[in-house]
Amino acid sequence: xxxxxxxxxxxxxxxxxxxxxxxxxxxxxxxxxxxxxxxxxxxxxxxxxxxxxxxxxxxxxxxxxxxxxxxxxxxxxxxxxxxxxxxxxxxxxxxxxxxxxxxxxxxxxxxxxxxxxxxxxxxxxxxxxxxxxxxxxxxxxxxxxxxxxxxxxxxxxxxxxxxxxxxxxxxxxxxxxxxxxxxxxxxxxxxxxxxxxxxxxxxxxxxxxxxxxxxxxxxxxxxxxxxxxxxxxxxxxxxxxxxxxxxxxxxxxxxxxxxxxxxxxxxxxxxxxxxxxxxxxxxxxxxxxxxxxxxxxxxxxxxxxxxxxxxxxxxxxxxxxxxxxxx
Numbered sequence: 001x002x003x004x005x006x007x008x009x010x011x012x013x014x015x016x017x018x019x020x021x022x023x024x025x026x027x028x029x030x031x032x033x034x035x036x037x038x039x040x041x042x043x044x045x046x047x048x049x050x051x052x053x054x055x056x057x058x059x060x061x062x063x064x065x066x067x068x069x070x071x072x073x074x075x076x077x078x079x080x081x082x083x084x085x086x087x088x089x090x091x092x093x094x095x096x097x098x099x100x101x102x103x104x105x106x107x108x109x110x111x112x113x114x115x116x117x118x119x120x121x122x123x124x125x126x127x128x129x130x131x132x133x134x135x136x137x138x139x140x141x142x143x144x145x146x147x148x149x150x151x152x153x154x155x156x157x158x159x160x161x162x163x164x165x166x167x168x169x170x171x172x173x174x175x176x177x178x179x180x181x182x183x184x185x186x187x188x189x190x191x192x193x194x195x196x197x198x199x200x201x202x203x204x205x206x207x208x209x210x211x212x213x214x215x216x217x218x219x220x221x222x223x224x225x226x227x228x229x230x231x232x233x234x235x236x237x238x239x240x241x242x243x244x245x246x247x248x249x250x251x252x253x254x255x256x257x258x259x260x261x262x263x264x265x266x267x268x269x270x271x272x273x274x275x276x277x278x279x280x281x282x283x284x285x286x287x288x289x290x291x292x293x294x295x296x297x298x299x300x301x302x303x304x305x306x307x308x309x310x311x312x313x314x315x316x317x318x319x320x321x322x323x324x325x326x327x
Contacts, residue, residue, distance in 0.1 A: 035095040035116035039155055039312055042077035042147065043097040045087045050100065050129070056081075058133045062140040063098065067311050068254045069269030070282045074311040076144060095154060096147050097121040106131040108139050120150045155319040169193060170327055173208055174293065178323035180316075192237060202281075202305035204313055206320065209233060211296045216266060216287045223255050226268050230285060230300065240274050248273040248280055261326050264289045272302055281305065282314050286321055299324065 037043075042063060050056060064075035082091055084101070092115035099111070103125040111121035122143050126132035156178060164181040168188060179195065183206070187194040195206040216225045227247045234245035247253065253270025265288040273280040283302035290297050301317025303310050 032113060032115070032117040032119075033093055035093055035119045036090070037094040037096070038078070039151055039315060040077055041080060041094070041096070043080045043082055043091070043094040045082050045084055045097060045099040047100075048081075048083055051081045053129075055100065055129050055132060058136050059098070059100070062136055063144065067314075069271065069284065070310055070314070071271050071280055072309070074309055077147070092116065093119075095119055096150060098143075099123040100132060101125050102129075102132070103127065106135060108135055108143075118150060118154065120146060151315070152319055152322065155315060156323055159316075159319060159323070166195075169208070173210070173297070174327050175208075175297065176325045176327060177320055179206075179320055187237065194237060199305060199313070201308070202303065204317060205302050205304075206317065207233070207237070207298075207300045207302075209237075209298050210290075211287075211298060213289065213291065213294045213296055215296055218266075222266060223253060223268070226255075226266065226285065226287065227253070229287075229298070230283075233298075234272070240277070243274040243277040243279075245272060245274055247271070247283075253285075258286075260286060260288050260322060260324055263291075263326070279304070279306075282310055284314060284318055284321070288324075290326060292326075297326075 044051070044059060044063075046056065046059070051059075060079070063077050064079060067074050067076055077096075080094075084099075087099070095116070095118065097111075097119075099121060101123065104127065106126045108122060108124050111119075111123055113119050114121060124132055124135050124139075126135060159178050159180050162181045164179050164183060166177070166179060166185070168185075170176050172190060173193065180197070183195045183197045183204075185193065186196040186205075191210050193206075193208040195208075197204040211229065216222060216229065231244075231246040238245040248271040251271055253268045256267040256269075258265050258267045265286045268283075268285040268287075270283060270285075271280055272283045281303045283300055285298065285300040288297045288299070299321050301314065301321060303313045303317070305313060
């Protein structure tokens, strides 16, 4: 009898140890493991049959929607489909994930830092495929915004590992930015800066300048004023062999309202072109109300990279711009 009791205790201990090991498999030295993955990649945990059907089409429609302001069609996220039975070990450490499953009720819940850190996951449970599709249609906009915030923080974290301090920006423009060391000053004037980073077959660029407060008003003429200002600055400050650096005339830019360093800003995304040169690329422009200094500070990022995808280049420029601090 004693031997039987001892055997039961041993079995219980083995099972307990196995469960403990299983529950801590994502931990290193008692802490969650560092998350992994490229910027703007989303893991989608879903059965193969569902991924190839109407449910998968809905996920691709919303989470793979076109990024606004790019000259070529590119998705918000590059998606990686993972069957549920493969979602173990290293696969659980991806920074962002979306898990789809059928269940007894329809709901969306957050799995924050569940398997790694930093990590944001959403689990969508539905009583049917139609219910899951409905939840995606209703909730995807908010989920995408949260995913993008996580990716922006991650990009800024990576930038901080190799930052180039440019004291002239603080001295002449009254701002600081977290700028990677690969960028160099292409042009420096009293109230104008142009920074460049060389990439394969092209370059990434930042322009910083100021305008009198109210130069770009909040009314029906906002877009027209932004285009007029950026075109005049582009023609004067950005040298080209021939032609003019202007906003592409064929497409109207996208206009949003946002805040940078707690200051109101117009955010404009569109395409630039060099007139009559058949050269074009994306830009993102922020006109920030700096009321304390009676000015609008404009900071713009634009990319020249023919025949390659530009989403992540533009995302880097946005990450730099959104690190701005007014001193």
